[in-house]
Amino acid sequence: MSALLFWIFALIMLGFGAAVVINRNPIASALSLVMCFMGLSSLFMSLDAFFIGIIQVLVYAGAVMVLFLFIIMLLDLRVETRRKTNVVAVGGGAVVALAFFIQIFFVIGQLSAAKQPFPPLSSPKVDDVHSVGLLLFSNYNLPFQIIGVLVLVATIGVIVLSKRELR
Amino acid sequence: MVTLGHYLIVSGLLFTIGFAGVLLRRNIIIIFMSLELMLNAANLSLVAFSRFRLSAAGMPNYNAQVFVFFIITVAAAEVAVGLAIIVALYRARQTTHVEDVSSLKF
Known part of the structure; x- marks a missing residue:
């Protein structure tokens, strides 16, 4: 059950996180960021960090996102006009990001602690x-x-x- | 069974998404949102380690959660200052596109 919830919330977080980068409309990006932080807060709660989860919703989804939306609407940003994309820069950036993730993946694969499950808490009351x-x-x-x-x-x-x- | 490694991989993926956003996007506000994604990926791995290394009493290690609390506070202050800088930039140049702001480019 907890494994299923982990995958659901991880997929919500990563999917909306990717939507932040992919969307061309800044308002859609900001709203995707709210959903991404909601998924992240659920992951915090699945790790028994309820205080951090609540703070995440209050500070990010509440205060920071209102600030972002306020600035986007104040500056009256529309969907950004398509410019000539620099193919070399975009391809280079994608390669660097991919290489970075492969590095992280192998470092975590080497870590012996990463294969162990979480130890149970001494009391269920946190x-x-x-x-x-x-x-x-x-x-x-x-x-x-x-x-x-x-x-x-x-x-x-x-x-x-x-x-x-x-x- | 969900292990520590699952949380670390998800955290690494979130960091990579933010990193790719900073490298690939040209809108300053989107770059700023991607920075927030990277900060939160670090928070996720800190909380995962706090749950993994229990204290002597068998409870999560709360030092890491205090650290996450500080990171969230600093990130909120950083967003406020950064957005004020973006507003000042927009007043001076009428753009939020990073390629239009290249006075300091070598």
Whole structure:
């Protein structure tokens, strides 16, 4: 059952991920990206990472995709006009991407741990919000505060960048 | 039986799709979406390893999930700044096509 669900969600994620790259209409790409992230969030939940799965839906499908759609509609981008495609560049890019995947495939094939199934958890009750929160505010307190400063810097940077005239 | 290798291969495929998108597409917004795909592929393999290497108490290793949390936060900040740069570029040049923006090209 879980194997069937894994394949369904992996196919949804990879299919819509490919649709992001293939679609010529930016809005269709953005909506495919939402579906891709939904499949990814289901895969996180199949790995007992419920908190990360929920965060994935809230942050990506909620906030980031609204931002993408907002910008696409603000810039009023239509289906991009067909230009003369550079065959050498496209072919070279495809070959590089394919070679990259073949490398990953063989590296994972060499990994002995990759053939083992996942070990069972000691208890079926996973309180991962509690555990992640505890780690975040004890061991990772300094990085957490630095992330806060980073988000503040990003907010100020966005406001400065989107002002009409820089003085 | 789903093993760690299945999740790693799926994660590698997602990364390759994003990588191909960055190399093949010429629309800056699509390139940006492909960057998000690559970041999320890294997140998937981190969570798979967190479930595979259990802690002493027999629960997933939550250090990796804290790391994924940080990656998601940084990615959200990066999207906000990147889209602001795209808007500024569009105001200056009226294009989102990377071949129209080649002042820095050697």
